[in-house]
Amino acid sequence: MGSMFNSLLGLVVLALCIWAILNVIKSNVDSGKKVLWILLIVLLPVIGLIIWALMGPRGTIRF
Template sequence: MQVDYIWIVLAVILLLAELWAINVVLRSTGGWESKGLWLVILIFVPLLGLIVWALFGPKREMASARKD
């Protein structure tokens, strides 16, 4: 496997993780101000933003959990 393919695979993995994190942020129960801030961080600082979001971001409580 050439080095070029490894970078492509890593970029695809990062892209999928970013899309998953954005989905979780949009479905979270937080206010739009915090959602907007996390989205800006995730979009404009992808790798570092993903790490910071994983450590300090919105919790896993989803909107559907509020109904219970």
């Protein structure tokens, strides 16, 4: 049961990371800042997502 929950949690984090990266790509900030935001999200997935949600650039991706 524990490994199934961990797998589901990992998939949720992966989906959120992809969504955040797409939002960064679609935002109007310059390329250097986009690269830094994407690196932060990829290298520190959970912490990077939290920081991006609080201070990151927003694009036009909607679900």
